[in-house]
Amino acid sequence: xxxxxxxxxxxxxxxxxxxxxxxxxxxxxxxxxxxxxxxxxxxxxxxxxxxxxxxxxxxxxxxxxxxxxxxxxxxxxxxxxxxxxxxxxxxxxxxxxxxxxxxxxxxxxxxxxxxxxxxxxxxxxxxxxxxxxxxxxxxxxxxxxxxxxxxxxxxxxxxxxxxxxxxxxxxxxxxxxxxxxxxxxxxxxxxxxxxxxxxxxxxxxxxxxxxxxxxxxxxxxxxxxxxxxxxxxxxxxxxxxxxxxxxxxxxxxxxxxxxxxxxxxxxxxxxxxxxxxxxxxxxxxxxxxxxxxxxx
Amino acid sequence: xxxxxxxxxxxxxxxxxxxxxxxxxxxxxxxxxxxxxxxxxxxxxxxxxxxxxxxxxxxxxxxxxxxxxxxxxxxxxxxxxxxxxxxxxxxxxxxxxxxxxxxxxxxxxxxxxxxxxxxxxxxxxxxxxxxxxxxxxxxxxxxxxxxxxxxxxxxxxxxxxxxxxxxxxxxxxxxxxxxxxxxxxxxxxxxxxxxxxxxxxxxxxxxxxxxxxxxxxxxxxxxxxxxxxxxxxxxxxxxxxxxxxxxxxxxxxxxxxxxxxxxx
Ligand SMILES: Nc1ncnc2c1ncn2[C@@H]1O[C@H](COP(=O)(O)OP(=O)(O)OP(=O)(O)O)[C@@H](O)[C@H]1O
Ligand SMILES: [Mg+2]
Numbered sequence: 001x002x003x004x005x006x007x008x009x010x011x012x013x014x015x016x017x018x019x020x021x022x023x024x025x026x027x028x029x030x031x032x033x034x035x036x037x038x039x040x041x042x043x044x045x046x047x048x049x050x051x052x053x054x055x056x057x058x059x060x061x062x063x064x065x066x067x068x069x070x071x072x073x074x075x076x077x078x079x080x081x082x083x084x085x086x087x088x089x090x091x092x093x094x095x096x097x098x099x100x101x102x103x104x105x106x107x108x109x110x111x112x113x114x115x116x117x118x119x120x121x122x123x124x125x126x127x128x129x130x131x132x133x134x135x136x137x138x139x140x141x142x143x144x145x146x147x148x149x150x151x152x153x154x155x156x157x158x159x160x161x162x163x164x165x166x167x168x169x170x171x172x173x174x175x176x177x178x179x180x181x182x183x184x185x186x187x188x189x190x191x192x193x194x195x196x197x198x199x200x201x202x203x204x205x206x207x208x209x210x211x212x213x214x215x216x217x218x219x220x221x222x223x224x225x226x227x228x229x230x231x232x233x234x235x236x237x238x239x240x241x242x243x244x245x246x247x248x249x250x251x252x253x254x255x256x257x258x259x260x261x262x263x264x265x266x267x268x269x270x271x272x273x274x275x276x277x278x279x280x281x282x283x284x285x286x287x288x289x290x291x292x293x294x295x296x
Numbered sequence: 297x298x299x300x301x302x303x304x305x306x307x308x309x310x311x312x313x314x315x316x317x318x319x320x321x322x323x324x325x326x327x328x329x330x331x332x333x334x335x336x337x338x339x340x341x342x343x344x345x346x347x348x349x350x351x352x353x354x355x356x357x358x359x360x361x362x363x364x365x366x367x368x369x370x371x372x373x374x375x376x377x378x379x380x381x382x383x384x385x386x387x388x389x390x391x392x393x394x395x396x397x398x399x400x401x402x403x404x405x406x407x408x409x410x411x412x413x414x415x416x417x418x419x420x421x422x423x424x425x426x427x428x429x430x431x432x433x434x435x436x437x438x439x440x441x442x443x444x445x446x447x448x449x450x451x452x453x454x455x456x457x458x459x460x461x462x463x464x465x466x467x468x469x470x471x472x473x474x475x476x477x478x479x480x481x482x483x484x485x486x487x488x489x490x491x492x493x494x495x496x497x498x499x500x501x502x503x504x505x506x507x508x509x510x511x512x513x514x515x516x517x518x519x520x521x522x523x524x525x526x527x528x529x530x531x532x533x534x535x536x537x538x539x540x541x542x543x544x545x546x547x548x549x550x551x552x553x554x555x556x557x558x559x560x
Contacts, residue, residue, distance in 0.1 A: 011559065048389040050560055069392040083383040087324050096317055097386070136386070 001026050001175055002047070002144055007055035009039075009046045009199075016042045017053070017199045024144065024175045029166065031190035031207075032179040033281060039199040040179040044079055044146050047177070048072060059144065076142035078150060082133020086122035090132050093121055099140045107135045110165060112158070126153035134162055138169065145169065147178045151185050163189055183278050195284060202288050214280045218253050220246035221269035222260060231259050247273065314391070314400035322404050327373050331366045335412055338362050339419055343427065353424045354445045359416035360453055360517045361485060364460045366412065368481025369474075371405040371464035376474040384560055398552050402461060409457030417450055440522070448521030455540050456516050462544045463510075466551030469558060489514050493528060503530055513540050 002024040009017035017039050024030055032040050046053050049069045057064040062071035084093050090113060091104075098104040108117050111131045116124065121132065130153045137145050151159050166176060166189050180186045193210050195203035203210065222228045225244050232239050232246075237256060240247045248256060253270060260267060275283075322328055342358040355361070378384040391397055424430075430442060440448075460481075467477045492511035496503050506512075507530035515529035516536045529536060 045385075045560075048385075050385065050389055067392070067394075069389055072389055075389070077386070077389065079382075079385055081382050083381060083386045085321060085324075085377075085381055085383060087326060088321070092320075092324070096320070097390070 003058045005056040009053040026173040029176040031186040034196035038196045074143040076137035077146040078133045078137040079148045090117040217273045318400045318404045331370045356416045356420045365485040367460045368464040369478045372468040372474040372477040445521040452517040452520035458544045459540045462547035466547040469554035
């Protein structure tokens with residue numbers, strides 16, 4: 001549905017995005033992750049035809065450029081801060097873009113904004129504004145929704161509500177591109193992850209594949225730690241030991257099982273360490289930084 | 297209550313929907329109403345503090361001078377707020393044609409200047425009815441009746457409003473800070489004409505060029521009513537109209553160019 005191909009984005013003379021290529025299919029929920037200043041917001045603006053860029057962006061086979069926005073008719077967006085006219089009520093803000101009053105009303109009640117939707121938006125709290133911004137992005141059953149830090153300022157219930165809405169819309173085929181620094185939150189919705197650093201996409205994978213591929217270690221627990229140390233060392237197998245728990249490399253796990261079983265040292269536990277998503281991201285960024293230094 | 301602004305996609309209808317959306321926003325801004333109230337207050341203030349005579353009627357109790365200043369303030373605020381509220385982002389990505397956005401805003405603010413002019417004129421008629429005995433048909437200067445003088449002023453104000461609205465849009469694109477633009481508007485309203493006259497007085501040999509300076513264009517508001525002002529502006533009736541319209545065109549081109557380039 002959305003095809004981004006070899007896109008380079010420039011702000012002034014400065015190149016912000018380098019050679020971005022990825023696809024988004026209907027129903028995908030893409031988590032866009034990267035450090036501050038990585039280029040997440042810029043990438044989103046680029047897709048919306050708001051920056052100067054070269055390369056190809058196509059939405060349903062229609063090209064998007066800085067001057068051609070026709071394809072963006074079915075795209076909803078919330079970029080950085082909710083775009084709200086403070087002198088209009090929430091309802092009026094929505095009505096500016098809404099095609100269908102019933103759809104509008106449904107969003108208002110799903111996001112639980114009914115109580116204040118007829119108040120002027122200038123009196124809204126941070127979270128109320130954020131919800132209104134999300135509602136604007138979800139209006140008119142869009143094919144693609146771009147959300148930049150959507151959970152900013154939302155309370156627990158609102159966060160759950162928004163998450164549920166995202167799942168509902170995705171189930172009907174709406175695709176999402178969502179950036180967030182709250183990885184745990186993103187983890188609950190995304191089906192695919194794009195990791196971006198210094199304007200380059202370094203990972204673009206389905207989430208299951210991503211987690212599998214980057215599981216870094218296994219936890220090993222045996223009935224006799226001392227013997228285990230002895231045999232692992234003898235076979236030059238790398239490990240770390242913390243208390244009675246070993247951490248070993250995934251590539252060695254079969255060998256370790258063979259060795260220990262030959263010596264009648266029984267395993268009590270051998271499990272992939274669910275290195276948290278956060279840790280994986282940090283590791284990947286760290287690796288890339290090392291790689292960068294090599295190139296320099 | 298429901299509005300549907302973006303239903304149609306045809307070019308003509310999308311200009312109409314842009315206009316409707318801009319009008320809707322404009323009407324709900326506080327500054328639109330504030331501008332009208334300030335104008336009325338200033339006119340009443342003028343009645344209370346200045347000797348009420350036919351000249352006051354011709355210049356609509358100061359409205360001729362105040363309307364441009366109010367226009368600069370309201371016009372620049374109306375565009376600046378899209379950037380302040382970040383709504384410019386949605387406005388731009390949902391529209392393919394940037395000029396439609398610029399044009400729609402320009403039209404709405406210019407229409408507002410017509411509203412101000414009508415209000416000022418009506419109030420002038422009421423105030424004159426209450427305060428001055430001179431009949432509308434009375435000859436004031438050079439065989440002109442009070443009525444024709446007033447009409448000339450109204451037309452002058454409307455054309456000058458075009459100059460001012462396009463200028464305020466260009467300035468807000470250039471300077472980006474609407475308080476600064478309003479400051480420039482005040483300076484223009486109060487000092488502009490004086491500076492222009494002083495310049496031409498100081499460099500008489502350069503008058504053929506200097507008379508086209510933008511500060512000189514304000515004389516349209518007086519000259520259409522009172523052709524004697526041609527001696528002050530050094531521009532004929534048609535020249536001053538042409539000058540104003542040309543400047544408006546230049547401001548539109550420059551302002552739109554800046555708008556197109558502006559980063560968001
Ligand atoms: N208007 C601008 N002028 C100059 N440089 C800019 C501008 N906007 C962004 N940049 C630069 O582009 C880079 C990417 O910025 P961007 O806002 O896309 O980052 P981000 O990934 O969204 O960061 P964050 O997580 O902090 O939101 C940064 O290095 C920033 O300095
Ligand atoms: Mg950002």
